[in-house]
Amino acid sequence: MSSYDLLREAKALIDDKEVLDLSRQLIRIPSQSRHEAAVGKFIFQKLDKWGLQPREIKVDGNGPDVVAEIGRKKAPAIAFNGHMDTVEVMTGWRHDPYDATVEKGMLYGLGALDMKCGLAALMVAFKAISESGHLDSSRVVFQAVSGEEENSSGMRALLAKGELKNVKAVIVGEGFGGLAALTHGRRGGFYWDVNVTGKAAHGASPHLGINAISDAAKVVCALDSMRLRKARWLAADDSTPLTESQTVLKISGGMSSLSVPEKCYVKVIRCPLPGSGGPKEVQAKIEKKIEGLHLRSKVEMTLQEGPGDIFYPHVTPARSSLVSTACKCVERLTGKRPRLVIGRSEADDNLIAHKLGTPIICLGPGESGELAKYHQAEEAVHIDQLGNAARAYFMTALELC
Numbered sequence: 001m002s003s004y005d006l007l008r009e010a011k012a013l014i015d016d017k018e019v020l021d022l023s024r025q026l027i028r029i030p031s032q033s034r035h036e037a038a039v040g041k042f043i044f045q046k047l048d049k050w051g052l053q054p055r056e057i058k059v060d061g062n063g064p065d066v067v068a069e070i071g072r073k074k075a076p077a078i079a080f081n082g083h084m085d086t087v088e089v090m091t092g093w094r095h096d097p098y099d100a101t102v103e104k105g106m107l108y109g110l111g112a113l114d115m116k117c118g119l120a121a122l123m124v125a126f127k128a129i130s131e132s133g134h135l136d137s138s139r140v141v142f143q144a145v146s147g148e149e150e151n152s153s154g155m156r157a158l159l160a161k162g163e164l165k166n167v168k169a170v171i172v173g174e175g176f177g178g179l180a181a182l183t184h185g186r187r188g189g190f191y192w193d194v195n196v197t198g199k200a201a202h203g204a205s206p207h208l209g210i211n212a213i214s215d216a217a218k219v220v221c222a223l224d225s226m227r228l229r230k231a232r233w234l235a236a237d238d239s240t241p242l243t244e245s246q247t248v249l250k251i252s253g254g255m256s257s258l259s260v261p262e263k264c265y266v267k268v269i270r271c272p273l274p275g276s277g278g279p280k281e282v283q284a285k286i287e288k289k290i291e292g293l294h295l296r297s298k299v300e301m302t303l304q305e306g307p308g309d310i311f312y313p314h315v316t317p318a319r320s321s322l323v324s325t326a327c328k329c330v331e332r333l334t335g336k337r338p339r340l341v342i343g344r345s346e347a348d349d350n351l352i353a354h355k356l357g358t359p360i361i362c363l364g365p366g367e368s369g370e371l372a373k374y375h376q377a378e379e380a381v382h383i384d385q386l387g388n389a390a391r392a393y394f395m396t397a398l399e400l401c
């Protein structure tokens, strides 16, 4: 099918107002992480009413994921993926975060950007693909997951159940910068606990002890002064060249008595670039830097390795059929080719790319600059992009099928 025909069909089958109305309905159902059951039920009922045979996937500690598939069973699939949960209500809201008010072309609400409008656009596109009747030999799956804002438990449940088996490309409906930008990769995130152990002594005789806090302070300065890599050929989501980052997230230590502190704890994150080494290699470099300080305290670094702790960086090449097709479809719709960016924060797509190596992009309604109020009060999105987001999903999926 030619892209011209797909554009015409996308315009005929997808109505701006339908995506807007559905986005507003989703915003009106609170769904902070671990409280996704009500919004999941709404999505399930909607898909069921559309005749798309949804299923629930149980997620420990969170509301169930909701999935559906259309097309030929077991055929290679394109997946539409989005998360249902939001962060908590931050202070500073002027609009009611659950009212879904539209004012001067902007839809206000918790999750407007992150990512209920994207989820609504994916749902409408999924229904339109089913109505188009074009899936004779291929398959499209829809996945609404819980727990993304906490520990990706919903995504891990889908992976464990094999719900991404035979998926050849994934479109996550989360836009950073709206349709003007396409996220085709993401930095990773490795977290370490750093335990500094000195020697206790009476606080009035500090020369008799080894002050773990003082040594930890030197460790923090060393962590902040490490040389980090830059990838000039990749753009970050703020359009600057992509660089690694390393951030000290936490420090605690000391006792209430008049004593030289013998223990201090530091938590640090490294956000590596696609193509960087794994956590073991990075850790070796950090340890070498700390050794060079010749501290009297003992310093032990432990990688956090629990479920949802390690995020590996990934990039889907610009020349891949997923990225090039999505760019072409957006350009047809908006007249402007999206710029390719790499997300700086970790998300569910890190997991999918690492576990399965599947090409994956994030694309959808979103904002940039001052308006990018992700995880902030007064989160809002321009409504004129909602219909085109759904059309972009429709066209990209059918062109790839």
Ligand SMILES: [Zn+2]
Pocket (backbone or CB within 6 Å): 083, 114, 115, 148, 174
């Ligand atoms: Zn999100």
